[in-house]
Amino acid sequence: MMDFADPPEHAEFRREFRSWLEANLTDDLRVEDAQDSRVAPDRETLEKRIAWQKKMYAAGWVGISWPKEYGGRGASFIQQVIFDEEYFRAHAPILPGHSAIGLLGPTLIQLGTEAQKTRHLKPILAGDERWCQGFSEPGAGGDLASLRTRAIDKGDHFVVNGQKVWTSGAHFADWCFLLVRTDPDAPKHHGITYLLVDMKTPGITVRPLVLLNGHRHFNEVFFEDVVVPKENVVGKINEGWKVAITTLMFERGGAGGRDHAAQIARLVELAKQFPNRQEPSWDQTHVRQMLAQLAIEAQALKVTRLRGLTRRLRGEPPGPEGSILKLFGSELAQRIADASSTLLGPYATIEGATEAVPDAGRWAHRVMGARQYAIAGGTSEIQRNIIGERVLGLPKG
Amino acid sequence: MDIGFSEEQELLRDTARKFLDAACTTKFVRERMATLEAVTPEFWSQIAEQGWLGINFSEDDGGIGLGLTDLVVLMEEMGRAVMPGPYFATALLGGAAIREAGLPTQRQEYLPRIAAGNLRTTLAAIEPNARWDASGITMNGQPMRGGFSLSGSKLFVPDAHLADIIVVAARTRDGSKMEDGVSLFLVPKDAAGLSVALMPSIDETRKLCEVRFDNVAVPQTALVGEMHEGWLALARVYDGAAVALSAEMCGGAQRVLEMTVEYAKLRETFGKPIGSYQGVKHKCADMLVEVENAKSLTYYAAWAVDENRADAPLAVSMAKSYASDASRKVSNAGIQLHGGIGMTWEHDLHLYMKRAKASEVAFGDATWHRERVASLLGA
Numbered sequence: 001m002m003d004f005a006d007p008p009e010h011a012e013f014r015r016e017f018r019s020w021l022e023a024n025l026t027d028d029l030r031v032e033d034a035q036d037s038r039v040a041p042d043r044e045t046l047e048k049r050i051a052w053q054k055k056m057y058a059a060g061w062v063g064i065s066w067p068k069e070y071g072g073r074g075a076s077f078i079q080q081v082i083f084d085e086e087y088f089r090a091h092a093p094i095l096p097g098h099s100a101i102g103l104l105g106p107t108l109i110q111l112g113t114e115a116q117k118t119r120h121l122k123p124i125l126a127g128d129e130r131w132c133q134g135f136s137e138p139g140a141g142g143d144l145a146s147l148r149t150r151a152i153d154k155g156d157h158f159v160v161n162g163q164k165v166w167t168s169g170a171h172f173a174d175w176c177f178l179l180v181r182t183d184p185d186a187p188k189h190h191g192i193t194y195l196l197v198d199m200k201t202p203g204i205t206v207r208p209l210v211l212l213n214g215h216r217h218f219n220e221v222f223f224e225d226v227v228v229p230k231e232n233v234v235g236k237i238n239e240g241w242k243v244a245i246t247t248l249m250f251e252r253g254g255a256g257g258r259d260h261a262a263q264i265a266r267l268v269e270l271a272k273q274f275p276n277r278q279e280p281s282w283d284q285t286h287v288r289q290m291l292a293q294l295a296i297e298a299q300a301l302k303v304t305r306l307r308g309l310t311r312r313l314r315g316e317p318p319g320p321e322g323s324i325l326k327l328f329g330s331e332l333a334q335r336i337a338d339a340s341s342t343l344l345g346p347y348a349t350i351e352g353a354t355e356a357v358p359d360a361g362r363w364a365h366r367v368m369g370a371r372q373y374a375i376a377g378g379t380s381e382i383q384r385n386i387i388g389e390r391v392l393g394l395p396k397g
Numbered sequence: 398m399d400i401g402f403s404e405e406q407e408l409l410r411d412t413a414r415k416f417l418d419a420a421c422t423t424k425f426v427r428e429r430m431a432t433l434e435a436v437t438p439e440f441w442s443q444i445a446e447q448g449w450l451g452i453n454f455s456e457d458d459g460g461i462g463l464g465l466t467d468l469v470v471l472m473e474e475m476g477r478a479v480m481p482g483p484y485f486a487t488a489l490l491g492g493a494a495i496r497e498a499g500l501p502t503q504r505q506e507y508l509p510r511i512a513a514g515n516l517r518t519t520l521a522a523i524e525p526n527a528r529w530d531a532s533g534i535t536m537n538g539q540p541m542r543g544g545f546s547l548s549g550s551k552l553f554v555p556d557a558h559l560a561d562i563i564v565v566a567a568r569t570r571d572g573s574k575m576e577d578g579v580s581l582f583l584v585p586k587d588a589a590g591l592s593v594a595l596m597p598s599i600d601e602t603r604k605l606c607e608v609r610f611d612n613v614a615v616p617q618t619a620l621v622g623e624m625h626e627g628w629l630a631l632a633r634v635y636d637g638a639a640v641a642l643s644a645e646m647c648g649g650a651q652r653v654l655e656m657t658v659e660y661a662k663l664r665e666t667f668g669k670p671i672g673s674y675q676g677v678k679h680k681c682a683d684m685l686v687e688v689e690n691a692k693s694l695t696y697y698a699a700w701a702v703d704e705n706r707a708d709a710p711l712a713v714s715m716a717k718s719y720a721s722d723a724s725r726k727v728s729n730a731g732i733q734l735h736g737g738i739g740m741t742w743e744h745d746l747h748l749y750m751k752r753a754k755a756s757e758v759a760f761g762d763a764t765w766h767r768e769r770v771a772s773l774l775g776a
Contacts, residue, residue: 002406002466002700003399010398078398268774288771289764295774296694296715296767303400303693310400321693324686381675387685388678392658395673 004306006082014082017061021090024055030091032266032362033259036369038094039169039217046096046172053095053127062125063101070109070117071125081309088259096172100124100131104177107247111235116196120175132170134178134197134221135244137163142382144179145188145241149223151180151195153237158182158195160203160226166376170206170219173199177247183238194240196232203227213368260298260329263336266359267291271343274356281343290339297332301325320391327383330373337363337370400696406470413474416447421478423745429481430601430748433558436482442514450488451512453637454496459509464703465637469644469695476648479748481602483517483556489641490555490634491518494564498581498622498630507562507583521551521565521608522631529635529761531575531628536610538567538580544616545569547582550609553759557593557606560586565610569625581627582619589613600755602748635760636710639717640702642756643695646724647688649749649756653731654684656746660735677734684730687723694719711773718766724753 006014029052031037040046056062065080066072075083095101105124108116123129140147149162160180170176176197183191197204203226209218235243268291271281281287308322340363341348352361374380388394402410420440429435444450452468454460468489475484492511495503495518510516526533536549547567557563563584572578584591590613598605622630658681661672671677698716701709728750732739739746757763 002402002696004697004700006398265774272775282775285768288775289767292718292767292770292774296719296770297690299697299712299715300690300694300719303697304689306398306400307689307693307696310398313399314401320685321689324689327682328686328690381679384679384682385675387682388672388675392678392681392685394658394661394678394681395670397673397675397678 010078010082013079014086017083017086018090020059020061021086021092024059025052025090025092029093031093032091032359033263034088034092034094035259036362036366037217038098039172040093040096041216043172049093049096050127052093053097056095057126062095062097062127063105066105066109066121066125070105070121077309078313095127096130096169097124097127099133099168100129100175103133103247103250104131106250107177107243108234110246111243113231115231116234120196129174130169130172131175131177132167132173132199132219132221133247134164134167134170134176136166138165141166142378144244145192147179147181147192149178149180150184151182151193151228153182156230158193158228158230160195160197160223160228162223164221164223165209165218167206167219167221168217170199170221171208171216175199176221177234179240179244182240186238189241191238192240192244193237194234194243195228196234197226197228201226201228211369211372213365215365215369260301260332260336261295264291264294264298267294267336267340267343270340270357274343287343290342294332294336294339297328297335301329301332304328320387323383323387323391326377327380327387331380333366333373334370337366341367402466402470406467409467410470410474412447413449413471414477416443417474417478417480421480423479423748426479426481426602426748433604434482435556435559435602435604441482444484445512445514448512449484450492450514451508452488453493454504454508454512458496458504459512465640465699466696466703468641469699472641472644473648473651473692476645476650476752477652479602479649479752483519483559483603485603485638485641485645486519486554486556486560487511487517489638490520491560491562491564493634493637494520494581494630495583495621497633498627500622503583503621516562517556517560518562518564519555519557519560520634521554521557521563523551523553525550525552527552529765531579531632534566534568534575534579534628536565536567538569538582540569541614544614544619545580545582547584547610547613547615550607552596552605552607554593554606554608556604557586557608558595558604562586563591563608564621565608566627566631572625576628578625579628579631580624581621581631582615583621584610584613584615584619588615598755600751602752603755605755636702636713639713639760639766640695640698642760643691643698643716643720646720646753646756647692647695649753650684650688650691650724650727653728653746653749653753654681654688657681657684657731657734671734680730680734684727687727691716691720691723711770714761714766714769714773717761718763718770721757721763721766725757728753 040049064073064075064083068074105121137147151158151160176199178195178197180193180195181191182193203224205222207220208216209220210216271287274281304321305325311319347357347360350360351364354360389396448461451460452463456462495507524533539546563586565582565584566579568578569580570578590611592609594607596605596607661677662670664671694716698712701712732746738744
């Protein structure tokens, strides 16, 4: 039945987490939109966020959807949704351990050996070790299975040579979950192996890939005769693609998304204060129309996402609504960023706080960073192909 | 949180789809739209028997007491079938106005007959000024001995030519605010001084009329609800109609998308189905985005109205604004992707395109509703 309200037991869970956040999240940790800095911009911020993760871990709030035996709460899917809503509502930062908490940990719980689980799971939750995801390569982005980083079997270990790219947070990472090619002669999905690699191993070089807005988030990672013991293989040798798919499923399922509504509310505020061509922007029809349209689209995205979640809660197969979230969400975030320039005039280009627009810098960074929303995680072009082919059943080109 | 339809609602959808697939083919739509009646008496009594005409009337009023969320399911199916005739006018305009504003005796007198399919009605509210807010109601409702005298012109009145009685909005005093002084009256179509003329509108499945009132004398009992206080009820009727039209646009757009995808799989150019080209495929993907988002906002609006939520007016305007744009974009893209055949009278797409256009501009177009969203956001 159509019901957008929380049932009582979920409302209680929401209250509990909300009040814990209110009591424990300090102002210096808060961010306007967590998605603006998925990786800490500097070492100092990283250390603060690690301390925050440890505090959350001590209170049992990290990895809540992990089973209890592995340190989680065995939280239901709906509790995870509520958790995410409250977490981002409180303007809390993305945890330094997020990719391992969301992707690698659940993969290991499902497919890892007992020794791997014992070694890795606790440090992931506790904030002691950070991971990066070594999947994309210069020649393997949208078509990931064509990856070429090579691992040669040397009996009890592999020797890895090759290059990864777009590796988020590799510069802060202790470990890497890495896809390598172990059988170049097999069909491309059948010669891949999934490895756990200690980033301190000799032969690994991390080089920052600085974005056009100056953000240091991504890296290139080079592997030169890097030795990886065989006990670090997840799943079977040459069958790592299946393990990778498991990880990618968690990636798609866990997309929390931006707080579009909060950004739009801020633009409305700016439009009311900020004069543009003599009168407040908010009194101008085109500004009202533009911001109302963005608010409408943000609400559409929110409800479309909830419809997809409902299907999952009911145990139904995914519907068409779930497939449009990435495409629409990333392009909406771009439109919001672009709208800020319409409002701010010359302030739109200033990369820092000004008296009239204290958050000018944030908007300037979004304007530049927004280009990547529709590229990372599968470009909008790839998304439209996927929708066309898998949802609508149109033939491949 | 559960944002899906119930088993009963899915059953309602299945039943409606089966019935309309059989009884309301596009052949039927084309035959009927060429006539003034636009439906057959058999068809009308069949939808009455299924309870559709009284779906939102209480059981005491002869209806089945369901909400907008249930109506949304039905309207999507009707949109899918481009169902012709005065359903919208009777159930969602005239009938809804009596339900919202009427005294218990008025509801008892009219609603059971409407629900049973024995009485047709519509709402004459919009005037040549084409405004959807209270200031649009300028027609003079002059109190006189024993009743009122009505004079003025109403435009864009859906299916007035088929109505037995017409609910009309008139101004009975100039209050301090535009919302004050609007009154609703029930007028038999054969009242002396009332004349109905068809407007040459593009959507022949739902005809629009001009209704002229030339010193039409009505008794005190013609007043629906309280004198001067009709606007509140009228605004609720407008919101309900906006949600209903949004749902109908979703259903129509969904059908256009399906027709277009089917065509894109079959039609070949340069030796390949056109749907394999990204220029076509990506447009189809964008059509799906439009349809799904329009559904989301419509479902939320229906729920918010049913639950009397404080954000209901905002939700309604978000839905109508988005759905109005989406249905235009989708029907236009459908024709574009069909190429020349999509422009022909023979192809069914124009039935959808014309209904989409008519609904897009009725009860506030996208721009009008966006302004309402801005006012509510900025408040």
